[in-house]
Amino acid sequence: MPDVVHAERIARPVGPRGFRRVVAAIGLLYVATIFLAAAGVRADKVLPRPFLYFAQIADLFPDEATVAIEYRAEGFVCAEGKYREIDERVLFAIHRDDKENKFFRAMSFYHSPDNKSDGKVMKALADYIVREYDKDPSVSPIGGVMLLSLREPIAAPGEHVPRFRRTPLVEHAISERHPWHVTSPAAAAKRCAELGHPVPADTPAGRSLP
């Protein structure tokens, strides 16, 4: 390999020297921010939040999972006056069968009932599911939804591992299901009435979170 690189064969850099220095400084700051974010250093008072957002990328599988989590939805079927599992995947076509779909991600990020923002997202998600699900004329309309997680214990290393597959909610123990959001009974009854399926008077149109 030659010790000397002829200058005329070096591709021309972009912009004047001062501009390149600024760009290089921003690039180095970004790389440093990746490290600082992973190390737990809070820089949100110093750096713009969108800049930080793009640097929060190194937290890749840091923790041991104790359960395998899925998220599911039950719909309040107006004609029956009770909740049944619905296949929410038909409404979320992007990566419909794995945890990169929007439903899973929304539930994963925003399910905390104690957080005001999360409540807003959960309500928007529930409204979206009800609205879109009822657009299909072949299904029995629903007035509300319950959004829940399924938490299945993970076998110890070396123990029998089941092949992952989606199984109906009813095949899972109650202890594995955790509801995070439910449409209010009044809202579910109102929507059912609007759809021409008034809920019988003796049926509570919905459930509450335990």
Add this chain to the structure above:
Amino acid sequence: MKGVALGPGERAWRRIRDAVIGPQPIERLELLRMLLPLAILAFLSQRLAHADEWLSTAGFQVPDLGHDDYRQPLYLPPLPVWIAWTFALGLVTSGVALAAGFMTRVANAVFAGLLCWCTLADRLEAFTVTKFGTALMFMLLFTPAGSRYGLDARRRGGEPPTHAPPGAVQIFQLALVVLYCSSGVAKSRGDWLHSTRVIWSQLHDSYQTAFTYFLATTVPGWLWAVFQTVTLIYECGAPLWYALPWTRPVAMIIGLGMHAAIGVMFGPVVWFSCLMVSLILGGFAPVAWIRRPLAAIWERNG
């Protein structure tokens, strides 16, 4: 004219200086320019096929959460359906043009800008590939990528450059090793030093492939702890492993092997693996490996 013979100390110093602030073979930069946008587009392929659900009012979008929520650094409203499809078309066109070195600077700017928008607009579909990918595309924008081995270079003709200017390749090399090291630090702060079951515990959900299931049911339990240890050592020490010439080949083998394993074991994460493999190859593979195929594709008749 004969050059002056250099002592071993001086030679070592020159190698370090050239590696850190010297011009780098243009092949590295051009390979990154070709592979990175394709890996990002492959990752986005499912989103692009459902652009209306992804970015428009037709799909579920997280509402405006105000300025207090750290998970939404900037609220960008959903697009009308037709704009979402135009957006997707723009992403594909600019990404492919960039990879082909056609109107490279314009394609690079458009691709980086659109990627930035969709990564900010849809928190639910923002992953390391799109966040890091956006940054990588902006880094590429400020380099002379497209100077060689592309349609622009072919049209221009003349003597092609042999080297990228100082910093143009090194920023990608630095980003790669710092990402690894940061990931190692994050793992150390998590459970990786306290539990031997972290990798094992990730094999059971919807990312599981037939190959994952095969391994989970055949590989002895203790071996997962070995994989975990190797991964942590590789990631934490990445800046060192890739800086030293005698550890670099081993680091490359472990890195490529690790990403191949991730790709076949964790379903959609395969595109993240492709992005990282592109960075390893473009940043650190022996230049002869890169030069031969690039010349065969682009300079056959030259």
